[in-house]
Amino acid sequence: MATPEVTMTLALIKPDAYPKRAEIIEEIKANGFTIVKMREEKCTPDLLKVFYKEHEEKHFFNDLVNFMASGPIVILALSKVNAVPEWRKLIGPTNSLVAKEKNPETLRAKYGTDGQCNACHGSANDDDAKRELGIFFPELSA
Ligand code: CMP
Numbered sequence: 001m002a003t004p005e006v007t008m009t010l011a012l013i014k015p016d017a018y019p020k021r022a023e024i025i026e027e028i029k030a031n032g033f034t035i036v037k038m039r040e041e042k043c044t045p046d047l048l049k050v051f052y053k054e055h056e057e058k059h060f061f062n063d064l065v066n067f068m069a070s071g072p073i074v075i076l077a078l079s080k081v082n083a084v085p086e087w088r089k090l091i092g093p094t095n096s097l098v099a100k101e102k103n104p105e106t107l108r109a110k111y112g113t114d115g116q117c118n119a120c121h122g123s124a125n126d127d128d129a130k131r132e133l134g135i136f137f138p139e140l141s142a
Pocket of ligand 1: 118121
């Protein structure tokens with residue numbers, strides 16, 4: 001049987017959950033993730049437009065960029081076996097209202113509010129993780 005692969009994902013603690021970042025970071029560690037890199041930053045709208053490029057045609061794009069630029073965020077590179085799906089499992093459904101209803105133990109249920117202010121971000125798949133990690137931590141792919 002193949003050895004399970006340790007991979008990396010990009011995780012963000014968004015402005016709405018920033019005041020609860022210490023609790024969230026404890027949950028990250030308690031769930032077996034290794035924090036490879038971590039820093040805090042108030043991102044510019046220009047950087048966020050690049051980061052959220054796949055959503056640029058969506059009706060919520062400008063609101064999303066403004067929300068994400070409204071305050072500091074915590075940016076993390078996390079590693080674990082199957083880091084991408086494991087992190088997505090821990091954060092739960094995109095919409096925090098759905099998370100509260102269906103997966104109340106998840107981070108978006110506990111720390112988010114609705115479809116936009118949903119506390120955390122996680123890369124969708126390994127290719128996205130590579131692209132997103134490259135935006136915030138280019139030194140990891142050097
Ligand atoms: P995330 O999955 O991290 O990345 C895309 C973000 O867009 C998502 O979290 C939400 O913050 C936001 N988003 C997704 N759908 C909606 C929506 N219908 N209305 C407003 N914001 C949304």
